[in-house]
Amino acid sequence: MPQVPQTLDALAVRTWCGLALEALGRAREEIDAINVYPVADGDTGTNLYLTVESAAAAVEAVFAGYETVAAVVPTGSAPTGAVSTGVTGVGLPTLADTVRAMAHGALIGARGNSGTILAQLLRGMAQVLAADGDADGEAHGEAAHTDGQALRLALRQAADSAREAVAHPVEGTVLTVAAAAAEAATGTEGDCGTVACAAYEGARAALVATPGQLAVLERAGVVDAGGRGLLAVLEALAETFTGESPGAGRVTGEIHARVHGTDGVHGTDRVDVDGACVDGRPGDDGPAFEVTYLLEADDAAVARLRARLDRLGDSLVVVGGDGLWNVHVHVDDAGAAVEAGVEAGRPYRIRITHFGLGDAHTAGAAGRPPRERAQRAVVAVVPGEGLAGLYAEAGATTVLARPGEPPASGELVEAVRRAHAREVVLLPNDADLRHTAAAAAEQARTEGVRVALIPTRSAVQGIAALAVHESERRFDEDVVAMTSAAGATRYAEVAVAERQSWTMAGICQAGDVLGLIDGDVAVIGSDITATAETVLDRMLAAGGEMVTLVLGDEAPESIAAHLEARVRESYLAVDTVVYRGGRQGALLLIGVE
Numbered sequence: 001m002p003q004v005p006q007t008l009d010a011l012a013v014r015t016w017c018g019l020a021l022e023a024l025g026r027a028r029e030e031i032d033a034i035n036v037y038p039v040a041d042g043d044t045g046t047n048l049y050l051t052v053e054s055a056a057a058a059v060e061a062v063f064a065g066y067e068t069v070a071a072v073v074p075t076g077s078a079p080t081g082a083v084s085t086g087v088t089g090v091g092l093p094t095l096a097d098t099v100r101a102m103a104h105g106a107l108i109g110a111r112g113n114s115g116t117i118l119a120q121l122l123r124g125m126a127q128v129l130a131a132d133g134d135a136d137g138e139a140h141g142e143a144a145h146t147d148g149q150a151l152r153l154a155l156r157q158a159a160d161s162a163r164e165a166v167a168h169p170v171e172g173t174v175l176t177v178a179a180a181a182a183e184a185a186t187g188t189e190g191d192c193g194t195v196a197c198a199a200y201e202g203a204r205a206a207l208v209a210t211p212g213q214l215a216v217l218e219r220a221g222v223v224d225a226g227g228r229g230l231l232a233v234l235e236a237l238a239e240t241f242t243g244e245s246p247g248a249g250r251v252t253g254e255i256h257a258r259v260h261g262t263d264g265v266h267g268t269d270r271v272d273v274d275g276a277c278v279d280g281r282p283g284d285d286g287p288a289f290e291v292t293y294l295l296e297a298d299d300a301a302v303a304r305l306r307a308r309l310d311r312l313g314d315s316l317v318v319v320g321g322d323g324l325w326n327v328h329v330h331v332d333d334a335g336a337a338v339e340a341g342v343e344a345g346r347p348y349r350i351r352i353t354h355f356g357l358g359d360a361h362t363a364g365a366a367g368r369p370p371r372e373r374a375q376r377a378v379v380a381v382v383p384g385e386g387l388a389g390l391y392a393e394a395g396a397t398t399v400l401a402r403p404g405e406p407p408a409s410g411e412l413v414e415a416v417r418r419a420h421a422r423e424v425v426l427l428p429n430d431a432d433l434r435h436t437a438a439a440a441a442e443q444a445r446t447e448g449v450r451v452a453l454i455p456t457r458s459a460v461q462g463i464a465a466l467a468v469h470e471s472e473r474r475f476d477e478d479v480v481a482m483t484s485a486a487g488a489t490r491y492a493e494v495a496v497a498e499r500q501s502w503t504m505a506g507i508c509q510a511g512d513v514l515g516l517i518d519g520d521v522a523v524i525g526s527d528i529t530a531t532a533e534t535v536l537d538r539m540l541a542a543g544g545e546m547v548t549l550v551l552g553d554e555a556p557e558s559i560a561a562h563l564e565a566r567v568r569e570s571y572l573a574v575d576t577v578v579y580r581g582g583r584q585g586a587l588l589l590i591g592v593e
Contacts, residue, residue: 004243008129008146008192010098012240014063017056017102019236023245024049027232034222037173037214038113038315039286039330044225047112050410051119052233054109057408058101062093095146099126107320108294108349108405114226116292116328117162117174118233120319124161128154148188148195155182155199167306167316172213174226180206181234193241200234200246207231287313287330290353291337295325297345305344312336348385349400376471376478377421380462381407381429381437384584387459387550394466396427403585406433412440416449423450423475425482427465431457431519452479457519458491459581460548460591489548489593490539492517493586494532494555529559532588533566539592540571547574548591550581555588 024031024045031045093101103119103126110119132150146154159182163169184202185195207227211218239245297305302318302325309316313331320326327347331337334352341347378396382388388398397419399407416424424444428437434455441451452475456462465482473481497512503521508514515523515535522538525531536547547567551560560578567576581589 004193004241008095008151010063010093010095012192013095013098013102014059016237016240017052017059019239020233021049021052021056023232023236024052024229027228031225031228031232034220034228035225036220036222037216037224038170039290043112044114044229046410047115048118048226048229048232050111050408051106051109051115053408053410055102055106055119055122057109057406058105059098061404062097062101066093095132096130099129102126104324107324107326109408109411110319110326110328111292112290113315113317113328114174114229116317116319116326117166117226118230119326120162120165120317121158121178121230123319123321124158125154127161128157146192148191151192151195152182152185152188155185155195158182162319165317165319167310167318168314170214172210172217173224174230176210176213177203177206177224177227177230181230191241193238196234196238196241197246200231200238203227203231203234204246287315287332288354289332289334289337290315290328290330291334291351292326292328293338293341293347293350295320295327295341295345295347296323297325298323301344305340308340309337312340348402374419374421376423376425376475377419378425378427378466378469379412379415379419380427380466381412381433382462383429383459383586384550384552384582386580386582387584388582390579391462391466394469396466401430401433402583406430406436409436409439409443412437413443416440416444416451417447421449424452425465425469425479426451426453427456427462427486428453429456429459429462431455450475454479454483454486456486458489458493458589458591459584460491460550460589461486461489463548463579464489464591464593485593489591490518490542490544492522492535492539492590492592494528494535494588494590495586528556528587529562532559532563532590536563536566536590536592537570539590540567540574544571544574544592546591546593547576548589548593549576549578550584550589550591551578552581552584552587552589559588 028045028049031048032042033045035042035044103123106119106122110116128150129146132146132153159175159178162178163175166175169175181199181203185199188195188198207223210224210227211222214224217224235246295302295305299321305327306316306318309318309327309329309331312333313329315328315330317328318325327341329337338347338350338352341350378394379399380391380396381399381401382391383401383403385400388400391398397415399411399415401407412426412428416426426437426441428434437453441453444451454465456465465486468481468485470478470481493516495514495516497508497510497514499510501508503514503524505521505524508521508524513525513528513531514521515525515531517523517535517539523531523534525534540547547563549560549563564576564578567574
């Protein structure tokens with residue numbers, strides 16, 4: 001048997017996230033199929049998978065950041081708080097950094113009612129584990145970890161904080177399963193493996209009992225879908241410390257032994273969050289829309305928002321803290337739910353789903369013919385709101401990637417589904433997203449969509465590709481033309497260094513202005529406009545006919561006019577076009593065709 005950890009450290013968290021993602025991947029279809037509460041929309045397994053995928057990606061990003069630092073920082077110069085691995089110049093993230101990344105990733109990637117609750121469960125655990133890790137002396141470079149006692153406390157905090165996040169908790173749901181896991185762990189002495197196995201067993205017993213607590217589950221002959229997903233996550237936690245899966249498969253036999261339902265049909269029951277059961281299809285009873293968004297707001301504003309949204313609808317879950325929240329609610333007036341968020345702070349990543357429309361919700365829309373598929377569509381990842389608007393005007397379906405928050409493959413697959421076309425051209429617009437985009441393309445192909453992935457590495461390459469897109473052409477011809485246009489566009493960006501680092505142009509300090517050409521640092525300067533001019537001159541030295549400038553919110557007001565004048569005065573027959581990118585991360589994106 002491979003060596004397994006007996007304490008919870010950064011590597012154990014990474015392992016747990018990976019195993020949880022695999023477990024939910026295996027159980028996704030099963031969980032989707034038993035999803036009848038609070039709305040029978042058949043997406044709980046998918047939502048939980050996407051939530052954990054985002055958490056796992058955030059953890060991997062933390063490890064990748066330390067690996068990058070290890071590659072460029074001289075021996076003995078690792079960042080404060082790095083944990084020594086015993087290899088010269090190499091560091092690992094701390095336990096605190098890792099669990100905070102996990103919680104943040106889950107928060108920003110949470111989907112649906114169960115995914116939002118799972119994000120709060122992980123946040124509750126992170127609050128305890130991060131504090132325990134900090135107390136263990138990580139700042140001194142020690143390999144901080146936590147033991148069974150802290151894991152017990154973390155599971156209790158997770159269950160309590162998740163219940164507090166739900167406006168009207170209902171028994172027989174994931175909240176019940178989480179509470180049972182915490183209770184079982186609290187009564188168990190031992191190491192992390194012993195505690196994790198006890199939590200799993202407590203959750204398993206509670207899950208099997210959920211049909212007796214919710215009539216809608218018993219009629220359908222199923223257990224709670226969200227609770228089943230949490231069991232998969234706890235199964236992965238136990239496997240992390242024991243090297244063996246406790247075996248969630250045996251739950252199925254116990255369900256059949258205890259649940260004596262009729263031939264219930266999934267998708268024919270509707271239960272409001274206050275626990276009153278109503279027979280009917282989604283859309284016939286209860287709110288018509290699911291509204292979710294991330295929200296930047298203070299605690300007082302969020303308290304007022306909770307009260308307002310509670311009056312507007314049901315299934316209200318608000319999770320997060322420290323200025324960033326994830327809001328989920330079912331309402332009839334979607335606009336009012338969004339307006340409430342605007343009054344509270346700054347909502348973004350707003351998603352509105354009609355329970356009577358779309359693939360998973362069509363079952364309740366009797367008499368409404370399915371929407372005809374378009375022949376071809378373009379799906380593009382864009383780094384800012386301004387570019388999202390530009391791409392949308394050109395007919396593309398967009399996925400917004402905020403700085404430090406790259407989209408997961410599931411988000412790209414959902415965008416392909418939203419495009420609702422037989423043929424899709426996918427533009428990742430980021431070299432780091434090539435594997436994510438490839439996975440999304442492969443998934444979409446299994447669903448019958450013909451997908452072509454054009455490996456665009458910057459949004460300006462995507463603009464060039466979109467400019468020559470013609471849906472009337474044969475698919476292969478269109479893809480070739482778009483690929484050629486993107487490949488003929490050199491790209492650059494101007495950004496500010498966040499920390500000292502070694503680059504292709506030398507050592508930069510925090511606060512230096514960096515000019516990156518084709519992904520590599522080519523210029524290090526102190527002035528934004530001067531650095532941008534140097535970058536542009538280097539690019540145009542190799543020729544060009546068109547310059548595209550995409551300005552970020554924090555770019556100097558005069559920079560566009562200055563660069564336009566530079567091109568006009570120094571380079572004959574070269575045109576310049578300027579776009580506003582919004583909060584795109586980089587101060588400036590430059591494309592030269």
